[in-house]
């Protein structure tokens with residue numbers, strides 16, 4: 520380590536990497552002040568634009584910081600996880616989360632407190648657990664990757680469109696017709712075999728929920744080395760769509776439209792680029808392999824979290 524990168528006495532033990540959008544929130548300022556009064560040496564770094572989270576995660580590691588806290592929404596967490604995954608495991612700081620986004624799907628899935636002071640205390644004090652991180656086409660996700668219909672819908676999608684999508688089968692069917700929606704054709708390879716089905720959507724869950732509280736992978740655990748794979752086959756009539764919606768309630772292992780499996784990896788080869796969404800960040804891939812990096816990251820999370828394998832036992 521060069522002298523210039525030795526931890527600065529003022530820098531303390533942990534860095535809060537805060538999305539600049541939230542830098543002046545009075546609750547956040549107050550929470551940082553309180554935990555410092557309580558004895559934590561917490562330094563704050565603020566992002567200005569995309570890419571800063573990656574750079575700051577690396578700088579934290581170079582400065583010998585053991586724990587960093589991602590202050591922002593799912594996108595900030597995703598970017599910082601990507602930065603951490605690009606570091607060697609032995610110099611990878613642990614991660615805590617201060618949820619400050621509009622959806623905070625990962626934090627909600629983990630049952631983290633959403634109030635800034637409580638969240639910051641957990642992020643600083645909770646014992647870290649080794650959790651899996653998903654990789655897909657050279658990028659990373661810690662919560663959920665989705666593909667196909669809806670994957671380009673993010674938190675910046677106008678609210679009326681999101682309301683329409685949440686408006687039930689009739690409005691969705693009408694909208695799909697109006698848009699001349701076409702299924703996503705391609706081949707999915709899994710450890711147990713291939714599927715050549717026209718896809719409506721695909722979800723890969725390390726965490727359980729996305730899109731502002733939609734439970735796409737309700738059985739997910741972040742530390743079991745497996746991804747939840749939800750495949751939803753293309754449908755062509757209102758009757759079929761109703762069947763599909765019924766199946767989504769129960770998530771059968773092999774329904775007519777829905778298959779819900781747990782897999783360590785999956786590969787996709789499409790006829791055209793598949794719209795994807797990694798922890799809320801949109802991208803496209805015509806072919807990809809998605810897999811988990813088991814136990815890749817130390818995550819500060821209460822031992823009681825339902826996303827931990829032993830969480831339900833209340834350990």
Ligand SMILES: Nc1ncnc2c1ncn2[C@@H]1O[C@H](COP(=O)(O)OP(=O)(O)OP(=O)(O)O)[C@@H](O)[C@H]1O
Nearest residue numbers: 539566567568569591592593594595620621622623
């Ligand atoms: N100072 C900043 N102002 C605006 N955008 C920023 C700033 N710093 C980083 N960003 C961008 O914001 C992205 C992450 O946004 P994030 O997801 O945390 O917020 P959000 O979308 O409001 O939250 P959520 O997704 O939970 O609704 C980063 O990947 C980066 O591109």
Ligand SMILES: [Mg+2]
Nearest residue numbers: 592593594799
């Ligand atoms: Mg976001």
